[in-house]
Amino acid sequence: MIVTESEEQQALRSSVAALAQRYNYVDYVLPKSRRHEPLTELWSEASKLGFLGVNLPEEYGGGGAGIYELALVQEELAAHGCGLLLVVVSPAICGTIISKYGTSGQKEQWLPGLADGSKIMAFGITEADAGSNSHKIGTVAKRDGDDWILSGNKVFISGVDQADAVLIVARTEDAASGKLRPALFIVPTETAGFVRTPMEMDIIEPDRQFALFLDDVRLPSNALVGEPDAALAQLFAGLNPERILGAAMAVGMGRYALDAAVKYANERTVWKTPIGAHQGIAHPLAQRKIEVELAKLMMQKAASLYDSGDDFGAAEAANMAKYAAGEAAIASLDQAIQTHGGGGLTQEYGLAAMLGAARIARVAPVSREMILNFVSQHSLGLPRSY
Known part of the structure; x- marks a missing residue:
């Protein structure tokens, strides 16, 4: 399992972060979101830089890496407030399934476009x-x-x-x-x-x-x-990456919230003291930091297991990662809003809007209750309840 990232992976993080910093959440993402307009400019630039197809085969224009690297891209984008939902869907789910089970014709028709972002599925x-x-x-x-x-x-x-x-x-x-x-x-x-x-x-x-x-x-x-009566493995070839990428997006949102809260807590002073010096502010943020980092570790484990071919281990870890990341993102955003006080509910910071988006992680792509069912049955060996 990857704990310390390679130089190539660290370089990829830095490159994605540099791109994401040019697309400010409050000035770019949030106004587009309020108009329900897709993040076309960001998608286009990420495509040109090769970020969207890092997990797809090199012979079809992809990066030849794995779901770990694509999750890294998603996490870093989301950590700067500009996660791309369709990264979860197009290269992660559809690209993976077609790479593994598509005919040569389907691969030639779709994978180059999914890899360079010119096609979306x-x-x-x-x-x-x-x-x-x-x-x-x-x-x-x-x-x-x-x-x-x-x-x-x-x-x-x-x-x-x-x-x-x-x-x-x-x-x-x-x-x-x-x-x-x-x-x-x-x-x-x-x-x-x-x-x-x-x-x-x-x-x-x-x-x-x-x-x-x-x-x-x-x-x-x-x-x-693939086959008309395929085994469930064919379907889950895409669903496990979906959970991993969803976890990566939630981890990124948690990081974004904490960065915003820490910045405010260092700058906002009351009685000549930064509010971050008070344990009532500092300790809850420290707790959220721990929760986000733990969720990130489970997401990294799930991606590593998936890329190694351990399908069952990846399914267990992907479900756990998705659960933990969703909870950590929501808690971090809620604490960031609390740290900002009334300002946390204004459009100036956009945290309340992001909290609504993060809430999706508790219900999609699989609800936390169904994850608990999975863990109860498959991880703990308890009787099936449904």
Whole structure:
């Protein structure tokens, strides 16, 4: 497991930080978020510098590194207030799945664009009726000659308006009951019968959420990624990176909050003394620092295990990392707001807006309750409760 990062990884951190510093959260990210405008300029620059495809194969224009390096990129961006949600979705989930299970044609068509950021692929798994129970996915794929016909609905699908295609998780028709046998399909967003509708969210984020309606969407046979009745391992090849990248984003937000709080606590004086000198301010911030660093270690462990090929170990650590990072980010932002007093609720600092965004980490991509179910059953050996 990586504890001390290599010179190359440290250099990558420094390069990403230098980019992120040019995109101020209050002046750039927050105004764009209030208008629900994607961070296009940042995405473009990160693409040109090769940050977005560090985990993808070199032969297709990627960096040839691993999920650890992509998580590092995400953490460092988020630590400067400009984390990119679609990094979680496009190169981490979709890029990983296509790299591992795609045909040579799919790799040639999609991976160079996903690596250099010129193409974006969203990921469609969530359904209203299935909730966290992905074994009950209702989107069905039927054979029609050499083609596939997809029918179903999806909700909370991020960034569809920015995407060239969506990697849809369906199930073959003969798997309408029993164990999940996922089938993964690349669906270009301009395909006939593919309808997207924005969902009205009450959080301040640059990336929009969409409901998808698949009305007998006809796809050629080469839209299928991997096998039509693939094992769960094929699906989790993308879901474990999703949890790791989500943890990295939450760790970064926690770091951002602490940096803002410490800066204010050093500058704000009351009775000629910086408020950071008082234990009532200092100790809670110290506690949050410990929690963020512990979450970061678990995220690094999960990424290292994933890159080494330890799928079960990575799943356990990725779930724990996502849980710990979400809790640490929320606690850090709440403490940063408290440190700023009334100022913490103003638009000048933007901390309250970020707190709303960080709250997502408790419910997506998997709720903390489902993580606790996983740990109870698989880590502790307790009876399954669901």
